[in-house]
Amino acid sequence: xxxxxxxxxxxxxxxxxxxxxxxxxxxxxxGNSTIFIGLINSxxxxxxxxxxxxxLFRLVLLAMVLIHAFFGIQVTLENRAATPQKYAxxxxxxxxxxxxxxxxxxxxxxxxxVYHLCHFTARLTSDVASYAGQVPGDVYKMVLGSxxxxxxxxxxxxxxxxxxxxxxxxxxxxxxxxxxNNDTSLPLISCIGRALAVIFLxxxxxxxxxxxxxxxx
Amino acid sequence: MSxxxxxxxxxxxxxxxxxxxxxxxxxxxxxxxxxxxxxHSFLEMxxxxxxxxxxxxxxxxxxxxxxREGICGMCSQVVNGVPHGGQERTTVCQLHMRKFKDGxxxxxxxxxxxAFPIIRDLVTDRSALDTIIQAGGYSSCHTGGVPDGNAILVxxxxxxxxxxxxxxxxCGACAAACPNSAAMLFTSAKVxxxxxxxxxxxxxxxxxxxxxxxxxxxxxxxxxxxxxxxxACPKGINVKFIAKLNREYLxxxxx
Numbered sequence: 001x002x003x004x005x006x007x008x009x010x011x012x013x014x015x016x017x018x019x020x021x022x023x024x025x026x027x028x029x030x031g032n033s034t035i036f037i038g039l040i041n042s043x044x045x046x047x048x049x050x051x052x053x054x055x056l057f058r059l060v061l062l063a064m065v066l067i068h069a070f071f072g073i074q075v076t077l078e079n080r081a082a083t084p085q086k087y088a089x090x091x092x093x094x095x096x097x098x099x100x101x102x103x104x105x106x107x108x109x110x111x112x113x114v115y116h117l118c119h120f121t122a123r124l125t126s127d128v129a130s131y132a133g134q135v136p137g138d139v140y141k142m143v144l145g146s147x148x149x150x151x152x153x154x155x156x157x158x159x160x161x162x163x164x165x166x167x168x169x170x171x172x173x174x175x176x177x178x179x180x181n182n183d184t185s186l187p188l189i190s191c192i193g194r195a196l197a198v199i200f201l202x203x204x205x206x207x208x209x210x211x212x213x214x215x216x217x
Numbered sequence: 218m219s220x221x222x223x224x225x226x227x228x229x230x231x232x233x234x235x236x237x238x239x240x241x242x243x244x245x246x247x248x249x250x251x252x253x254x255x256x257h258s259f260l261e262m263x264x265x266x267x268x269x270x271x272x273x274x275x276x277x278x279x280x281x282x283x284x285r286e287g288i289c290g291m292c293s294q295v296v297n298g299v300p301h302g303g304q305e306r307t308t309v310c311q312l313h314m315r316k317f318k319d320g321x322x323x324x325x326x327x328x329x330x331x332a333f334p335i336i337r338d339l340v341t342d343r344s345a346l347d348t349i350i351q352a353g354g355y356s357s358c359h360t361g362g363v364p365d366g367n368a369i370l371v372x373x374x375x376x377x378x379x380x381x382x383x384x385x386x387x388c389g390a391c392a393a394a395c396p397n398s399a400a401m402l403f404t405s406a407k408v409x410x411x412x413x414x415x416x417x418x419x420x421x422x423x424x425x426x427x428x429x430x431x432x433x434x435x436x437x438x439x440x441x442x443x444x445x446x447x448x449a450c451p452k453g454i455n456v457k458f459i460a461k462l463n464r465e466y467l468x469x470x471x472x
Binding site for chain 2: 001003005006007008009011075078079081082083084085086087088089090091092093094095096100169172173175176177178179180181182183186
C-alpha cells in the first residue's frame with residue numbers, strides 16, 4: 001500500500017507537518033514578545049525586508065497547514081467509520097479531553113488562522129482598516145488598538161486555548177509517531193510537551209491580556 | 218469470620234446486550250443476578266444467571282470463554298464501559314465479584330468495532346486479528362532437525378523485549394477500547410516481537426507493511442496515540458511497541 005494511503009504513513013506526515021508548525025509557533029511567539037521591549041516595529045521591518053523569502057516561508061507554512069488538515073480530516077472520518085456503534089457506557093481510562101478533541105481544536109485553529117491573516121496581515125477588519133496597505137506600518141499601535149476591544153482579545157485567548165489543547169496531545173504524539181521514544185522517555189516527553197503547550201497559551205495570551213488591563217499601553 | 222458471613226450473597230442488576238445475529242438490531246435486556254458470592258468470577262456469575270434463564274425456558278446469554286485462567290484471550294466483554302472491566306492486567310474471566318457490591322447495576326456489552334461484527338449477544342467475530350497475523354505475523358524458516366540450543370544468540374534484553382511483546386493473548390481489547398477502533402497495539406506487539414529477534418529480522422520490512430495493510434483492509438481505524446489500549450490491555454502490553462512499529466514502518470520505506 002502506498003505511503004500516502006497507509007495508516008502509519010499518513011500519521012508520519014501529520015506528525016512532521018505538525019511539528020514544523022510547532023517550530024513556527026515558537027518563532028512567532030518569540031517575535032511577538034518583542035512587543036514587551038518595544039521592538040516589534042523594527043522586528044516587523046526586518047521580516048519584511050526579507051522580500052521573496054517571506055512569500056516562500058508563507059507558501060511552505062500554507063502547505064504544512066493543508067497537508068496536516070487534509071489528512072487529519074480524512075483519518076478522522078475513517079476512524080468514525082471504524083466505530084459505527086458507540087458503547088452505552090463509555091468510561092475511558094486514558095483518553096483525555098485534549099486527545100479526543102484534536103479534530104475540533106484543529107478546525108478551530110484553521111478558522112482562527114484565516115481570521116488572524118485577515119486581521120493583522122491583510123488588515124481587512126474594521127479595527128485595523130486604516131493600516132491596510134502600509135507594509136508593515138506601525139505594528140505596535142495597530143496591535144494595541146485592536147486588543148483594546150474586549151471581543152477581539154477574547155477571540156485570541158480562546159483560540160490560544162484551542163492551540164494549547166491541540167499541542168497538549170500533539171507534541172508528545174509526534175515522538176510516538178516517529179518512534180522516537182520508549183516506555184521510559186514517553187512520560188518525560190509528554191510532560192515537556194504539555195508544559196510547552198501551557199507556555200504557548202500563557203505567552204500568546206499575555207499580549208491581549210496585558211493590553212486589555214492597561215499594563216501595556 | 219462467621220459461617221453466616223461466608224455465605225453472604227449479592228443481588229445485582231445486569232443490563233446486557235442481546236442480539237440474535239449479525240443482522241439483528243439488538244437491544245439491552247435487564248436481568249437480576251441473585252445468590253452471587255464474592256468468590257464467583259464474572260463469568261461464573263453469568264453462568265448462574267444463564268442457569269436460571271435455561272430453567273425458565275429462555276435463551277441464555279451467549280459469551281465467549283475458554284480457559285478461564287486469563288491466558289487464552291477468548292473472553293471479551295465490556296463491563297461498565299471498559300473492556301474486561303477495568304481492573305489492571307485482568308481478563309474478564311479473572312475479574313471477581315468481590316470487586317462489586319450488593320445492589321450494583323452492571324452494563325455488559327460486546328466489543329464494538331466495525332472489524333468485530335457481532336455473531337450473537339456478547340460474541341463477536343474476531344477473525345480480523347487472524348487475518349492480520351496471516352499477513353506477516355510469523356517467520357518463514359526451513360523445517361528439519363531441531364537446531365542446537367544457543368546456535369542463534371539472542372541477548373537477554375532483546376529476549377525480554379520479545380517476551381513482553383509476545384504476552385499479547387490476541388483478545389482484541391485494544392481495538393475495543395480504542396476510540397478509533399484501531400488494533401494497533403495488537404499489530405505492533407507481533408511486529409515488535411519478531412523485529413527484535415534474529416529469526417524475524419529478514420522479513421521485518423515486508424512484515425510491517427503487509428500487517429499494516431491487512432489492519433486497514435479489515436476495517437480497523439487509525440491509531441491517534443490516545444494510549445487507551447495500554448490501559449485496557451489485560452496483559453499490559455506497552456505502547457512503546459506501537460512506537461517500534463512506526464519505526465519499523467519508516468525503516469521499511471528505505472529497505
